[in-house]
Amino acid sequence: MTEGNLSALAPLIFFMAFMVVISIYVRNKQAGKNFVSNYFIGNRQLGGFVLAMTTVATYSSVSSFVGGPGMAFQVGFGWVYMAVVQVTAIFLVLGIFGKRVALLARKLNAVTVVDIIRARFQSDFLAAVAAFVIVLFFGGTMTAQFVGGAKLFAAVTGYSYEAGLILFGLVVVIYTSIGGFRAVALTDTLCALIMMIGIVLLLHYVLKAGGGYDNIMATIEINHPELFEPFSFGNMPWTIYFTQWLLVGICTIALPQSVVRGISYKNTHGLHQAMLIGTVVVGFMNIGINFTGILAHGVLTGNAADYGGVDNIIPTTIVKAMPPELVGLAIIGPLAASISTISGLLIVASSAIIKDVYLHYAEKNSLSVTPSRVKILSMTTTAVIGAIVFVIALTPPSLIWLINMFAFGGLETAFFWTLLLGLFWKGANKSGAMLSMIGGTIIYCATQAAGFKIFNLHQITIGITCSLILFLIGSYFGKKSDEATLKIFFP
Amino acid sequence: MKKNSRASMSDAQKFSLVRREAIYTGLALCGLIIFWLVAGFGTASLDVKIFHLPLWAVLGTVGVWLVAIFISAILSKILFKDIDLGGDEND
Numbered sequence: 001m002t003e004g005n006l007s008a009l010a011p012l013i014f015f016m017a018f019m020v021v022i023s024i025y026v027r028n029k030q031a032g033k034n035f036v037s038n039y040f041i042g043n044r045q046l047g048g049f050v051l052a053m054t055t056v057a058t059y060s061s062v063s064s065f066v067g068g069p070g071m072a073f074q075v076g077f078g079w080v081y082m083a084v085v086q087v088t089a090i091f092l093v094l095g096i097f098g099k100r101v102a103l104l105a106r107k108l109n110a111v112t113v114v115d116i117i118r119a120r121f122q123s124d125f126l127a128a129v130a131a132f133v134i135v136l137f138f139g140g141t142m143t144a145q146f147v148g149g150a151k152l153f154a155a156v157t158g159y160s161y162e163a164g165l166i167l168f169g170l171v172v173v174i175y176t177s178i179g180g181f182r183a184v185a186l187t188d189t190l191c192a193l194i195m196m197i198g199i200v201l202l203l204h205y206v207l208k209a210g211g212g213y214d215n216i217m218a219t220i221e222i223n224h225p226e227l228f229e230p231f232s233f234g235n236m237p238w239t240i241y242f243t244q245w246l247l248v249g250i251c252t253i254a255l256p257q258s259v260v261r262g263i264s265y266k267n268t269h270g271l272h273q274a275m276l277i278g279t280v281v282v283g284f285m286n287i288g289i290n291f292t293g294i295l296a297h298g299v300l301t302g303n304a305a306d307y308g309g310v311d312n313i314i315p316t317t318i319v320k321a322m323p324p325e326l327v328g329l330a331i332i333g334p335l336a337a338s339i340s341t342i343s344g345l346l347i348v349a350s351s352a353i354i355k356d357v358y359l360h361y362a363e364k365n366s367l368s369v370t371p372s373r374v375k376i377l378s379m380t381t382t383a384v385i386g387a388i389v390f391v392i393a394l395t396p397p398s399l400i401w402l403i404n405m406f407a408f409g410g411l412e413t414a415f416f417w418t419l420l421l422g423l424f425w426k427g428a429n430k431s432g433a434m435l436s437m438i439g440g441t442i443i444y445c446a447t448q449a450a451g452f453k454i455f456n457l458h459q460i461t462i463g464i465t466c467s468l469i470l471f472l473i474g475s476y477f478g479k480k481s482d483e484a485t486l487k488i489f490f491p
Numbered sequence: 492m493k494k495n496s497r498a499s500m501s502d503a504q505k506f507s508l509v510r511r512e513a514i515y516t517g518l519a520l521c522g523l524i525i526f527w528l529v530a531g532f533g534t535a536s537l538d539v540k541i542f543h544l545p546l547w548a549v550l551g552t553v554g555v556w557l558v559a560i561f562i563s564a565i566l567s568k569i570l571f572k573d574i575d576l577g578g579d580e581n582d
Binding site: 084088090092107221268275280287490 | 503572576
């Protein structure tokens, strides 16, 4: 380990240790209960506050805390205006899918989103494809989180990238493997609170270091007039606004990691609370951290390129603006965003393999699986997925932001119409869902690989449009869903 | 809605209610998109500043956030109803 700032490391070590303690506590408390239901959805016991916080924390990634505010530094208030569309994310997913998914999950005894897709379209193959898509794209997102978090750690503490990866990367894999969904939800809640504290702390010291709000704003007005213009003198074209509404706004309702929260809450009173709390929190975080990114001009006098690019703006600001003894506290916020996303994805990816593939196969073939075997396999699978992503992150791919957005778009293309039309339209059928999920995802990946764009819009627009067209074609020509299934989904 | 009447709702009534609530949410989204457009791009040409910030930047960010909170409150406190989800809520 290289020589670094030990005072910056101590709060992080304490924080990560606390996460492990929570997961051990949760595991002990859940002993003797239905393992699968407990491990993958917390036995449907989440209250409103925890539901809101875990949904927000899983949704808010390290990109929101590092790349995003770095872009705000470069582009200005147009970036904040674009990022604020994320205030729709929580009330949309919980308002549209929250109760329907909860009702269906209880009826079908479903534990995962794939369980519901399998029951709706009566297709094991489609369920297997859905599980594969989840694991594939989640792998990409998790890698981006590991890399982003470790780079931030290295830049701020002075320790190596690998040391950061080991410290927070391994710990998140361990506590998720031990505690399952309930531990993820509780640690997410803590992470979300820490993120908010981190934003307030950083904002305070940025204002202080920049000579106060009036002084910073006066400097920006003189030196960077483009930051006050919605199109930022051409740096923020309308295409970015449009695609961000799809990518991080409307289409996020179909992200499996968000929809699964609909299976996990206790009652509708909690759901209603979560819609409100979640909207307050996600707005506070988005506006707070991106506005701080702009105010960083009071601390950093050069352009983003002078500091090694937009990803280095927040780490450099933390180092320059904050007292050394508080640097450790400040980076817990962005790292919390990273680990809460990893843990949320990890548990869903693990459920896709164990519950959606293995247990279903065993049940179908009348194979007996003992509870202890399920327990060991679930924990091992979670640990193995985490370890694979950890190893990939050891040789970090470049363009983290793009990997993250690629994975987001892929998941949305695959699941948006399958879930929305599948759960709200009787005419949706297996052929439509199959064509939409497989065809849409392939087209999306192909256009990404070829760099093909229409009107310079992100490929999500092509993916989501093709996915819809294929769904409608398949549903029109395919065999209708049987009456028994429709009776369950549309009583 | 009283707990007894909630418990006595049929599946069809619950799903119908949930469908209606999803439509309210979709309409709320449309309303918010319109507000976002008007508050940001719609006021970008005005030379008005609040706390050193152009009006569009205030309305298009904090304004949109406050409207989203208001919408969430209307949805969750007024338009959405408590229902019994089935199963044991206390298991």
